[in-house]
Amino acid sequence: MGEISTSTLPLWTYTHDRDRRAQTLLARLRIGYMYLTHRYLLTRDPQPYCDDCLVPLSVRHLLVECPSLIELRHRYLYRCRIRDSGVYYM
Secondary structure (H helix, E strand, C coil), X not given: CCCCCCCCCCCCCCCCCCCHHHHHHHHHHHHCCCHHHHHHHHHCCCCCXXXXXXXXXXXXXXXXXXXXXXXXXXXXXXXXXXXXXXXXXX
């Protein structure tokens, strides 16, 4: 957790334009938390691994690193710049 630190992102600012659900989602992505990647802590199951890469699942792996998700990233993260990696999707 905490993969994306304040050194890579500007300070977190709250906006009243977004609802609580959106704020929660953004905060979880920022600290690297997703139920999919951290469920094992609650259920005492083994840590999940990516089926294609055989590395532990993390938000960073799913959004930036996994080669099998490149097409989905291009489709859904169109024109999003991931500051932490310097990758720009078009």
